[in-house]
Amino acid sequence: MNFQQAKFFITVNDWQGLPPDNIVEVAFAGRSNAGKSSAINCLTQQRKLAFTSKTPGRTQHINYFSLGDDCFLVDLPGYGYAEVPLSVKLHWQKLLSQYLTYRDSLRALVVLMDIRHPLTPLDRQLLEWFEPTGKPLLILLTKADKLGRGGQTKVLQEVKEELKSLKLPYHVIPFSSHNRQGFDEVTELLHSFFKKDNEGNNLEKEG
Template identity: 45%
Template sequence: MMDKITPKKSRSRDIFRKEWTFIKSVVSMSELPKLDLPEIAFVGRSNVGKSSIINALAQQKQLARSSNTPGRTQHLNFFKLGDNIFVVDLPGYGYAKAPLEQKEKWQHLIYLYLTERRNLRRVYLLIDSRHGFMALDIEMMNLLDAEAIPYTIVLTKVDKIGPSKCKAVEEQVLKEISSRPVAFPQIFSTSSQKRNGIDALKENIKVIL
C-alpha cells in the first residue's frame, strides 16, 4: 500500500530530492569538515546496514559504500544533503576479527566524535532486527545517555523476519528505552531493500532541519 502524501510528507520528500554529495572520509578529529551545518550520525554494529540505510534515504545504490564483509567501513564518512545537513556514517563496532589495536582506534574515534562534535543533533542507533539488542548496543546506549546525546533506535532488515518476531523485537526495544533519559520513544522498523519505514525515517530527520 502506498503511503498517503500529506503536506509534511511532501515537504520531506522535497528536501530529500536535493543533491546528496559525498564530502570526505576521515580518520581523525582534525580532519572533520568545518562547515557549520547540523549533523546526524548513523551508528551500530558491523554489518548492521548503516550504509544501506543512507543509500535508501538518498535513493542511490552506491552513495555510501556497503560491504558484506564486517569491519570494512573504518572511517567517518561524511555526506551532505543539499545545503541543509551533514549525514555521517560511523565505523561499525563489534567486529571480532579486526586486530585489537585497530578496534581500539575505531572505538576511540567514535567516542571522540560523539562526545565532542558540537553540531551533532541526533544519533540513529541501528539494531539488526534478527538479533535485537546485544551487549555492545547496550554499552553504546549507556554512553549516549551518560553524555546526554539524543538518539533514536532504527531496526534494520525487518524484511528478513516475520511480523510476529518483528513485533516482539519492537516491544523489547520499547521496554529497554522507556527508562533511558535521552532516547526518543519512537522507533523505526526499516528494510533498505524493501524500503519499509524509509519515508517515516525521512520525516523524522526532516524535523531536525
C-alpha cells in the same frame, strides 16, 4: 531537504580531521553487519552512495555526505565484526566515544540494529556514550523483512521496554532496505532533526 541530492564530502580518520563544528550533522552507527550502508543508500535513494560489502567491517573511516546548506549525513565506522588489530579497535573506540559525547554539531544519532539481534553489548555501550548528550536518538531495527509482523511487534515492544530508562528522546522503527518498510516515517524524522531551529530536539520519548 532532498536526501537524493546527498554527495560524498570527506573521509575522516581522526578527531583533528573533522569538519568545523558550525554545521549540522546526523550520524548513523551500528554493528558492521546491521545493514547501515544499505539503509543510507535506501534513504538517499542512491545505490552506491555508502560503501556496501559482502565482508562486514570493511569501512573503517568516518564518511561525510553533504546535503547542502551545511547539513551532513555522517556514516560512522561499523563496530563489532571486523578482524582488525587491537590498536585499531582502540583507536576507533576512543574516536567514537569522543564524537558521540563532544561533537557539538551532532544533532541526532541513528543506531541500526538487526531486528533479530538487537541491543547487543556493543550497542548498549554506544547508547551509554550518547545518553548524557540528551539529543534525539532513532533506532532502526533493520532487516525487518526477515520477520513476520507478529515477530516484528514482539521485538519492537521488547526493545522499547528495555529503553524506558533512557534519559533522552527516542524512536524505535522496524526498517527494511529491501522493501522500504519504515521509509516514510524515518525520512520525516530525519527532516525534523536537520531543522536548524532545533525542532528535532522536541522529539517525544516513546514509552
